[in-house]
Amino acid sequence: MSPPAAIHESPITSNGNGLAFKKDLAVKHAAPANGNGNANQAKTLAELENNWESFTFSPIRESQVSRAMTRRYFADLDTYAESDIVIIGAGSCGLSTAYMLGTARPDLRIAIIEAGVAPGGGAWLGGQLFSAMVMRKPADVFLTSLSIPYEDEGDFVVVKHAALFTSTLLSKVLAFPNVKLFNATTVEDLITRPAPTAENPDAVRIAGVVTNWTLVSMHHDDQSCMDPNTINAPLVISTTGHDGPFGAFSVKRLVQMQQLEKLGGMRGLDMATAEDAIVKQTREVVKGLIVGGMELSEVDGANRMGPTFGAMALSGVKAAEEALSVWEE
Numbered sequence: 068m069s070p071p072a073a074i075h076e077s078p079i080t081s082n083g084n085g086l087a088f089k090k091d092l093a094v095k096h097a098a099p100a101n102g103n104g105n106a107n108q109a110k111t112l113a114e115l116e117n118n119w120e121s122f123t124f125s126p127i128r129e130s131q132v133s134r135a136m137t138r139r140y141f142a143d144l145d146t147y148a149e150s151d152i153v154i155i156g157a158g159s160c161g162l163s164t165a166y167m168l169g170t171a172r173p174d175l176r177i178a179i180i181e182a183g184v185a186p187g188g189g190a191w192l193g194g195q196l197f198s199a200m201v202m203r204k205p206a207d208v209f210l211t212s213l214s215i216p217y218e219d220e221g222d223f224v225v226v227k228h229a230a231l232f233t234s235t236l237l238s239k240v241l242a243f244p245n246v247k248l249f250n251a252t253t254v255e256d257l258i259t260r261p262a263p264t265a266e267n268p269d270a271v272r273i274a275g276v277v278t279n280w281t282l283v284s285m286h287h288d289d290q291s292c293m294d295p296n297t298i299n300a301p302l303v304i305s306t307t308g309h310d311g312p313f314g315a316f317s318v319k320r321l322v323q324m325q326q327l328e329k330l331g332g333m334r335g336l337d338m339a340t341a342e343d344a345i346v347k348q349t350r351e352v353v354k355g356l357i358v359g360g361m362e363l364s365e366v367d368g369a370n371r372m373g374p375t376f377g378a379m380a381l382s383g384v385k386a387a388e389e390a391l392s393v394w395e396e
């Protein structure tokens with residue numbers, strides 16, 4: 068019985084060993100996406116409405132979709148393999164840092180590495196599944212700079228939904244041409260270079276990050292190790308929060324590498340103390356690594372503040388300022 072006729076949906080006419088595929092019956096190379104097939108030529112939404120019977124999308128071939136995505140992603144990986152600044156964690160602090168840096172320094176190449184598929188960290192809800200987000204003044208000035216509306220309650224302000232804050236901040240960060248978000252990607256180690264000091268001959272400076280797909284990073288225990296990727300950068304800003312599967316990642320790694328003696332450990336909730344401390348203490352913890360947001364509470368043993376987010380935003384403002392002062396050194 069002769070083998071079934073092979074119907075190939077590939078425009079490739081040879082399978083590499085000289086056998087020419089049957090003339091492709093299935094392939095009518097898709098007209099270019101903006102081709103003049105019978106695609107609906109609507110130019111405005113109004114032209115679409117009440118005109119559905121003749122509606123059709125412009126033609127496309129699946130491989131065009133794949134290439135449109137993969138070409139760009141791998142070009143970004145290539146470009147950002149050498150970054151000026153890497154921000155670990157796209158929570159409220161990391162995104163605020165990125166917003167300030169993206170605004171101040173459009174010449175710097177900034178990579179954001181976020182373990183979750185969805186960036187935003189803990190800032191999609193105000194607290195305990197409640198929507199509204201509270202920020203104590205003067206953090207309202209950050210909201211004003213982002214044109215995020217809020218209700219003024221005197222000493223604090225309230226954004227009607229935390230997602231309004233986070234989505235607005237995220238959209239502005241993603242619009243910067245010099246900022247690239249790599250989400251669903253985990254920093255699973257730090258790149259170091261020897262930087263001995265009189266106090267610590269084993270001191271290092273941080274020179275980039277080691278990354279892997281988050282799903283791989285979460286399964287090192289049940290899969291043989293899959294080697295990671297790397298991004299070189301003279302400056303890393305770590306804002307990995309205090310909880311979650313990789314919480315306080317960088318500062319825990321610094322202790323393992325004997326670059327920090329021990330962690331102070333986050334203390335009980337005290338809003339007044341916590342927020343001032345986090346903003347004031349945002350700093351370069353070891354050469355080449357700035358720590359901000361709630362990750363910092365693990366370093367210094369600062370209190371936690373619970374469901375107020377002004378310190379996250381202003382820690383990001385401070386982290387960006389620290390980065391630019393280090394950068395200009």
Ligand code: 48N
Pocket residue numbers: 155156157158159160161180181182183186187188189190252253254255306307308309310311313314315316336359360361362371372373374375376379
């Ligand atoms: O939102 P978080 O967790 O961290 P911050 O510091 O931006 O904001 C903290 C804030 O949400 C609070 O915790 C509030 C104020 N409550 C305080 C309190 O008292 O409870 O964002 C950290 C982000 C997350 O999106 C993680 O997925 C990500 O960092 N992340 C990482 N991304 C890449 N590589 C890693 N190793 C990694 N670790 C965490």
